[in-house]
Amino acid sequence: MTSGEAMFTPAVQQIEELVADIPGWTPIDQLYTLFTLVLASSHLDGEILEVGSWCGRSSVVLALASRLSGNSPVTCIDLFPGRDDWRQNSDGSYSFEVTIGGKRYGGYQDQTVWQEPFERDIAPLYESHDSIQELFMENVTRKGFSDLVRSLRGTSEQLAGSPGYRCRLAFLDGDHGYEAVCRDIENVERHLVPGGWITFDDAFTCYDGVDQAIRERIIDSGRYESCQQMTRKLFVARLRRPE
Numbered sequence: 001m002t003s004g005e006a007m008f009t010p011a012v013q014q015i016e017e018l019v020a021d022i023p024g025w026t027p028i029d030q031l032y033t034l035f036t037l038v039l040a041s042s043h044l045d046g047e048i049l050e051v052g053s054w055c056g057r058s059s060v061v062l063a064l065a066s067r068l069s070g071n072s073p074v075t076c077i078d079l080f081p082g083r084d085d086w087r088q089n090s091d092g093s094y095s096f097e098v099t100i101g102g103k104r105y106g107g108y109q110d111q112t113v114w115q116e117p118f119e120r121d122i123a124p125l126y127e128s129h130d131s132i133q134e135l136f137m138e139n140v141t142r143k144g145f146s147d148l149v150r151s152l153r154g155t156s157e158q159l160a161g162s163p164g165y166r167c168r169l170a171f172l173d174g175d176h177g178y179e180a181v182c183r184d185i186e187n188v189e190r191h192l193v194p195g196g197w198i199t200f201d202d203a204f205t206c207y208d209g210v211d212q213a214i215r216e217r218i219i220d221s222g223r224y225e226s227c228q229q230m231t232r233k234l235f236v237a238r239l240r241r242p243e
């Protein structure tokens with residue numbers, strides 16, 4: 001090795017290469033922040049949680065960081081809509097509804113997906129797969145993380161079925177409505193270890209529900225410290241340790 005040669009592939013490059021062929025929305029700067037938080041929290045008890053995984057773009061980055069820092073399991077919760085769950089609204093945009101355990105759940109109901117991004121980014125995925133969960137598992141397996149990642153179809157309510165579950169980092173990127181984000185915070189908080197982190201996608205940009213939930217349930221709650229806007233769209237907060 002020459003003196004100027006890097007000993008390791010830089011983390012950002014590893015992340016870019018890992019997600020290059022996984023469709024999704026989380027940009028590299030946010031992925032890098034999530035990666036760093038998994039590494040920096042590896043001294044805490046608890047696992048890694050993601051609510052809103054889609055095809056696994058952010059999930060594999062959480063898994064990569066976990067692999068490098070002790071192999072904590074990564075639980076990925078999503079409604080994982082199937083091809084036939086989507087419907088076109090009267091204005092041409094799209095929403096979905098899924099039935100899980102006899103209960104109906106809606107996705108993209110208030111902020112719907114416009115026709116052009118739906119036809120460009122979403123519809124083609126269903127040409128090869130009936131459901132997004134299939135594609136998610138395929139991506140996780142292809143990237144070598146099937147031993148670390150488990151997928152759960154549903155919402156953060158699923159956590160109620162695992163009372164002993166503990167997490168140290170939760171990435172919330174599911175429903176962006178006010179009530180849904182409040183519910184996600186409440187459901188995750190029951191399992192978050194002291195000093196553990198909650199991170200929010202799309203904070204303080206154009207989702208009023210996300211902003212209001214963060215203000216009321218995180219910033220004004222007094223239960224969190226180190227509340228920070230980390231990238232243009234990612235907000236992170238650390239649960240206080242007991243005094």
Ligand SMILES: C[S@@+](CC[C@H](N)C(=O)[O-])C[C@H]1O[C@@H](n2cnc3c(N)ncnc32)[C@H](O)[C@@H]1O
Nearest residue numbers: 024025026052053054057058078079155174175
């Ligand atoms: C923006 S995408 C997630 C993007 C993903 N994190 C990435 O990096 O590509 C939002 C996801 O949330 C899921 N979703 C919508 N409402 C949900 C809810 N209430 N609970 C869990 N997932 C939900 C959708 O099915 C969709 O996969």
